[in-house]
Amino acid sequence: MANRIDVDQNKDHIGGNFDWDVAPSCCDLLKDAVDEEKFIFVSNFVSEESNTFYMLPVTNEGRFARDTGITISFCPWCGTKIVGKKKYAQENPA
Template sequence: MEFDQNKDHIGGNFEWDVAPSCCDLLRGAVDEEKFIFVSNFASKGSNSFYMMPVTSDGYFARESGVTINHCPWCETKISGTKKYPGTKSA
């Protein structure tokens, strides 16, 4: 299934400066499963994480994502930062 989505928002197409450390399931959902997306918008030292609901036939159910603030698996507050070109790791 191919989505018309900004490529740098989709997991696996960027490096982490500070990867989420709450549990491996969240990081895997971003990096491997491409189920959780990471916005380029950052607030309070963390990028925003969101899900894009799709219909049963694979189309986006809405134009914007649903922001998530806590890990769906371990319920810890999500914190993670993308590495941007020209920035040094923390």
């Protein structure tokens, strides 16, 4: 299996190219999987004060096997409910 996922093939999936308003704190593995490994992605959809996290299946060459992700609610490593939110620019600062 390839060491890295070929994320350049689809610009719709963003992992790690943003700042956190609330970073996942359950374990370092989840945050690293988003920020460094580009294995877990974070959508722009926010529910219950947290963005939606998801994984994408890949082929043995490291390319995406499908266009849509599989939503995850709990950390795959420690089992804790995922809480994390991207930082967004304010549209109308006061």
